[in-house]
Amino acid sequence: MKYLSEYRHPDAIKGLVSNIKHSASSPWTIMEICGGQTHNIVKAGIDQALSGTIDLVHGPGCPVCVTPEAKIDAAISISQLDKVIVCSYGDMLRVPGSGQSLLQAKTDGADVRIIYSPMDALEIARKNPHKEVVFFAVGFETTAPANAMPIYLADKEAIGNFSVIVSHVLVPPAMRAILSNRDCKIQGFLAAGHVCTVTGLEEYHELAQEFSIPIVVTGFEPVDILEGISRCVNMLESKTCGVHNQYARSVRENGNASARKMIAEVFAVTDMDWRGMGMIPGSGLALKGPYSRFDAEARFNTQSRPPSNVSDCHAGEVLQGLLKPSACPHFARTCHPETPLGAPMVSAEGACSAFYQYSRRSSH
């Protein structure tokens, strides 16, 4: 608990807020990448505390928000087959595909199980040799090594009744896509500390130079986030760019070598469709080589449908920092956690969900 109390200490928080207010000469626009950071910013009221000093915009780092509808539809259609168990992380369950969510499929009788670790899915496969066990492998670089591990072991142990639906995305290509948008107003980034713990900083140095922008690799506690903002502001004020590592207690320059090796063993980089943002070149991971035989979509021959564009949801703009959730015309009017128009309203890391939970005014 020491880490938690230190990094949430009221005096440290007040001191950092005051420093930032003192040093910022203009209302800089800074994007935090990770949905976990977004939630903690809104929950701790950091956006309130810095209101008028810094414009914090929220990034695409909510893994379940950017998972394409087609992947969720595939998971649901597989879950409806006989003798199939679909395993998923908890916060994927509420996110709707083009129709249902996995939670609704579960209510209708599908065997959908929440797991805490990908290894639990493999264990379920070992214990149920007469059933097909399908793991919905979702996430950014953070979960990629852990999600790769059961696939690697299933290959080693020749476990035939295990397969995965892979929907893995990579952060740096998404940052590049956001920065390349002509409407982009972002002047600095707080990069996602846990993603960088795995990957290291190489690609971030390249981005910082290419777009002449400050990037601070940042943790998740209120003091971490405020330190990240403070360092970013200092770079902006001194007109320098580059990469700073605020989250040095976890992030190393070269990342985690064994984790990177495991990702490279099982996955290959591929083009990826991001929900709400469209196709981003080289921004996803797919099973490679002999591991392709664990591809659940191929094994169960799911028909992928093109994404439906009929939704009124503005998630794409929200995920790119072009629209604040509370500025969306549907926010808390037609779009609520119980009746969401899009994924960011239901995911634990979605920006709309954070605003709805913590800072919604009594508009009802």
Place this chain on the structure above:
Amino acid sequence: MEKPHATISTQFHCPRPAHESEKISMSHGGGGKLMHQLIQKYIQPLYKDPTAILHDSTVVNSPGSRIAMTTDSFVVNPVQFPGGDIGQLAVCGTINDLAMAGAKPRYMSLAFIIEEGLSLELFESILLSIRHAAEQSQVEIVTGDTKVVERGKGDQIFINTSGIGEVAGDLDIRPGRIAAGDAIIINGDIGRHGVAIMSSRDGTSAEVGIDSDLAPLDGPVQSLIDRQIDVHCLRDLTRGGLASALNELAEAADLGIVIDEASIPVNHRVASYCEILGLEPHYLANEGRFICILPQSAVDAALQALGPDATRIGTFDSEEKGFVRLRSQWDTQRFLPMLSGEQLPRIC
């Protein structure tokens, strides 16, 4: 009533001759000898008046001119958890609901739906818990029922209890009495029951080391009443935790609530467990905690009555009606909403 012919099974089951069956079987609900034995040996000792079990209903003395009545069904997995079991839960749950109206619990009904295959040893230990809990709060079990359902049609055991309590004098404890300016007191730290259950399910209860807070609340409530403290409202924190209880009261009273976040007591083990799984203690279940709403002038007396674990956490006001606001130690404020659906563990 506890009647020998009670069963909801529609299938024919050959009565088993075994007298010392180790498990509850369909024939325990089949109306024959085995059912009589089950009732006489195990359930009848719970009754103060053993002859009551032989009638279709029980006649009792009226406990007073004003009574409170409540009912609740109990389903919990696992049925035994650190700090208690479903039997104690079924008695305390109903006692606590009565206590929240300021009622002194007097009579209780006790109905079981048992899944075929439940071990008699486990059933006996649940009954023992029921007996202890009822005796502790001096509540009399006066009527009951037992059904056995086929394997797979239940989850070991379900219990329903109803309770009748006596409301003294002109006591008036209800959400309608809450006024702007009223203080909110909690009787202890939050989230223990939720963590005890979840850690049992995921097999980490020994490492986590948190027992349920399961306890009867008639004693603490009676101590407030005995001191003639002007309690406006009481609410026990069960499913949905502190956050749900506060939101329900803010809406019922059509007032706002401001809570000082740092004042909410949370054990560091509960906080750590929540941190690892991405849960919030404010939403975790409790079974021995309640909030007490009363005028500012009565706060000191109430804290004294409730003991050293009780603390003041917030105040009702006229701002943001129907909403609960949490105030941080660094002077920001956020809403504490009611949970939408259940808490689900996060990806990372």
